Amino acid sequence: MNMLGGAWLKFARFKSNQFILAVLASSCCSMVSANSDTGTNEPSDRGAFAAAAKGGLRAPAMARIAQQGSVRVAMKSLHNATANSAGVIGVAPFLVKSHGDQCSVCNAGSAAKIYDGKVCGFDVEVAYLLAEKLDTNLIIDLSQHKYDHVVDLISWGDADLAVSTLSSTLRRAQYVAFSDPYLELSQTLLVNRLAMEKLDLTQAAIVAGMPRIKSNKKSVPALTIAVEGGSSYAEFADDLFKGHNIRRYDDLLVAMDALIKGDEVFAIYADNMQIIQLLNDNKKAGLFLKMVNLQRPDNISIATNYNDSSLLNWVNLFLREIKMDGELTALKQKCGLSGGLYE
Known part of the structure; x- marks a missing residue:
């Protein structure tokens, strides 16, 4: 190759490198510009959490609950329950039938939470607190007559959570995911x-x-x-x-x-x-x-659908928080579950 040809090749390579650098610079500027409203030079994907805080991007299960405007919580029905000698129907203090605005359990310190004038108890108290932390409405599904059928409801995706004094067992864990225990x-x-x-x-x-x-x-x-x-x-x-x-x-x-x-x-x-x-x-x-x-x-746990990993993570954080700030202990005391056996 003669000297003229060599010089031309070097010039072409120089121009090519300049073009590549120009493209890269343009790309970087676009990324900074896309995030200019934050006043930072952070890449645009760093804004995902900020978008979520404004009601935008959310984990699938959390987005579903937000769109529903409610969290659907499954509990075992009291359909076949027999009244005891005191006239209480259900399993005290976890879930019993209420009489309008009257509840036979969980009245210590403050009035019991009563769902739809039908049921009350420790499970109901936990469900109301959970919905409050989610900043959404509570719907309690009482359609299933056995504990295993409550697990099935979660497995099918027909409810978001089960708060039903559910024991976390190896067999059930093949169909649903269990939270950390909140009661023993x-x-x-x-x-x-x-x-x-x-x-x-x-x-x-x-x-x-x-x-x-x-x-x-x-x-x-x-x-x-x-x-x-x-x-x-x-x-x-x-x-x-x-x-x-x-x-x-x-x-x-x-x-x-x-x-x-x-x-x-x-x-x-x-x-x-x-x-x-x-x-x-x-x-x-x-x-x-x-x-x-x-x-x-x-060990008593909350059940979620096995695909709802984000919801399970949220539930575990929820339980950790209410344990640390004493809210769970207060609920246990309210419902007569305080003491070493229930911690």
């Missing part, structure tokens, strides 16, 4: 005292594990354990009481009658609050029955 109950047996004596069983032996119970160095025959059908305890029982008969009841008050007789049911398996409610409803039953704490926690 205790797995408990209510046992027929006479049946214990006949089998020569001690409370320590029962706590140690029903499948391994020994009586006079002989294996205990298969016993009948009553649980609420469609609850987490039906699932727990299949694992904990292998080799024994698990009988499912729609209403534990019916199981209570069978337990007192002693020849049909050996024990009722439920959380400590349900057991206490059963005993309070039948004062004389305490003479025949014994409450055995199995020293196994029952």
Whole structure:
């Protein structure tokens, strides 16, 4: 190549580089210009959060709730619930039927939150606080008659959240996502005292594990354990009481009658609050029955659809916040759930 040709090539390369630099400079200027209203030289994508704060870009689940103008919270229906001796229908203090503006639970310190003149309780109090923090309206869905069906409703995407004293279990976690626990109950047996004596069983032996119970160095025959059908305890029982008969009841008050007789049911398996409610409803039953704490926690969580990761993250932050500022403790005290068992 001659000298003239070499010089021309260098000139062409120089002009080409100048063009590339000009394009880059123009692009940078455009980015700064697009964000000029903030008075900064930050790239335009840094403005995404600012847009969200003005009601613009939001995570999908949060945008859906904002568009709905409400958060839809699922709870187990009281449709088949039986009134106890005090006339209370439901599972106190978590969810009970109200009588207009009257509520039998969660009145300590301030009036109970009552939804649509129908239901009240700890679950309702938590749901109202959650909706308040979301700055939206609350809709409570009471269409499902079993706890497992409440989980199904969330799995199908027919409700945003479930606040229904739901135990977080391995099986349920295959269908929904669970928040951090906000309440800890205790797995408990209510046992027929006479049946214990006949089998020569001690409370320590029962706590140690029903499948391994020994009586006079002989294996205990298969016993009948009553649980609420469609609850987490039906699932727990299949694992904990292998080799024994698990009988499912729609209403534990019916199981209570069978337990007192002693020849049909050996024990009722439920959380400590349900057991206490059963005993309070039948004062004389305490003479025949014994409450055995199995020293196994029952972690209660809020359920979200497995696709709603942003909502799950928000719920966990919500729970963390109301724990730190004492709001959750105040709700527990209001509903009679304060103390070590419920922290």
